[in-house]
Amino acid sequence: MNLDLGGPGPGCSAMRVRRLAAGELSGAEMERTVAHVAGCARCAATQREMALEQEQLRRDVPFPQFAAGVAEKLAHRPRQTFVARWAPLAAAAGLALIAGVQVLRVPDDSGIRSKGAASAQIFVQDGRGIHELGLAPVSEGARLLVSLHPAGRKNVSVVLVEPGETSVIYAGAAVNGPLPQAFEWTGSKAATLRIVFADRPIDPAKPPRDADVIELPLHR
Amino acid sequence: MTVKALRVIPGGLAGMNAAGPSGLLEELYEKHAAAVYGRCRYLLRNDAEAKDALQDVFVKVLRALPEFREAASPSTWVLRIATHHCLNVMRSRKALWREQLLAVARERRQETEPPDRRELVRMLLAAAPEEAQEVAVMYFVDELTQAEIAQELSRSLPTVRKRLREFLECARAALKEALPDVMLPEGDDL
């Protein structure tokens, strides 16, 4: 039996059908392709296959899941500066990333020790795009994202401490890079984001003595 | 836990992006992700691996944005990245293609029913050398002409021809064992 493995046919090309759909063809090439595809069973089959691919993508990997996965992988590339890691994503989001971001230090007057190399940063998305919060005020409606650098610590808890109120944002394995969830701070005056790194699972109410503790201030 | 001072946005940065102005990532998803996911599923035959590969491919695309923007055909360029990535994943696995071929041979109900050609191409890829694999996918799956492949890969037309012949030779040798009655075209017939 002779077997045809396929390949480009007279006027037929799966890639040309794809390029047509992606708006990459113009002029005579576009007209020729449109006319060909209209009367071609094989290219019609390619179009059906493409429709099926769209269905499968939206069913299996909806955009939020896709974007989260891409962000995660971008953040996890080892031995890269933070800007290099975030710049493509910021570009992808059509947002400006302020150059020269540095790991935010624990404020000297916090009175809380941070002995290890573990560190954390807060990123904010507001009217100016995505940038590091630093010590700037948090604007109303801004979205905050904590990014961790656990430096070998296994566990972390991230807690928002307000006068008379404590909210756990995250407690679990110390991810390297952004947390899976962003949040919006709805408080009115000031709050503290307390990040505790430890080698054992952490009870946010009672952080272990040998933990690395980082406190980052939030204010309006 | 109280949520009074806090509103959680699921999806982290992605949630932020989705909630914010739609950007290039969303455009890339709309235009190219379906084809890439289809390619990953076709080559890897494993949904979990395909999802992972899909994201890996777009990380590569984002890291090579200038190249992407300069590509004569972004669709072709992105699918090439996908093919290249999946071929690497396939190579890192143990070669299962021989068993897969034998399984196809067993499953054929009648001798007159040809095996699905696209499936056959995929299985035969593993039998071919690395440089021939990518050319074979571009020719048999993407249906690019040899001239188009030469242009896309910045290779000469004779080199592309040579790679296709290599693929067919290796494929023929692999088929002899599992599907001895199947004849493949000669390189000159392509």
Ligand SMILES: [Zn+2]
């Ligand atoms: Zn056609």
